Amino acid sequence: DVKVTQSSRYLVKRTGEKVFLECVQDMDHENMFWYRQDPGLGLRLIYFSYDVKMKEKGDIPEGYSVSREKKERFSLILESASTNQTSMYLCASSPGGVKSYGYTFGSGTRLTVV
């Protein structure tokens, strides 16, 4: 069964901490995405990557960075966590190519910054 695995289901961090959210997929997908989900706002794209070491900003990249050193792993980094980054974070992946549209989502990481 193909999977997108997020390393933590729940995470509590302090303001100012550096936070790493990890995502691993076992489908050999080229594309990987990080979204955050907030009540009333829905899911919004933070960053995506279409290849190793490549990254593109999404709609709300401020306060975040990403790393993709290996094809299967896409990390979201909060350099200095703030309370407004308390949210549900979802990772997703999809195959590469123009006609490859299938998406697989991870189970989410609920991050609380105190």
Place this chain on the structure above:
Amino acid sequence: KNEVEQSPQNLTAQEGEFITINCSYSVGISALHWLQQHPGGGIVSLFMLSSGKKKHGRLIATINIQEKHSSLHITASHPRDSAVYICAVRPGGGADGLTFGKGTHLIIQP
């Protein structure tokens, strides 16, 4: 940027009822997804559509590209169908991320 509108926002129905959730978008797309999210957060992809109609069990999804509209139907609804249903659209080919509607919160009462 594509605007994705879903209706209704909230829907409560009795077990066995036929359910329809609607999704409209503002700009042409290459594909539309219907997603299901149960309490606890994990998202499951139900359908991906670029034209016509798809059916899986009691779920049916349709899309009208000219009208920029899609519907998700649930026949013989059951309490286990209670979840948030999310419509998401993808622009033209490439690795661009999805744009999501805000979701429809469905509750099926026994």
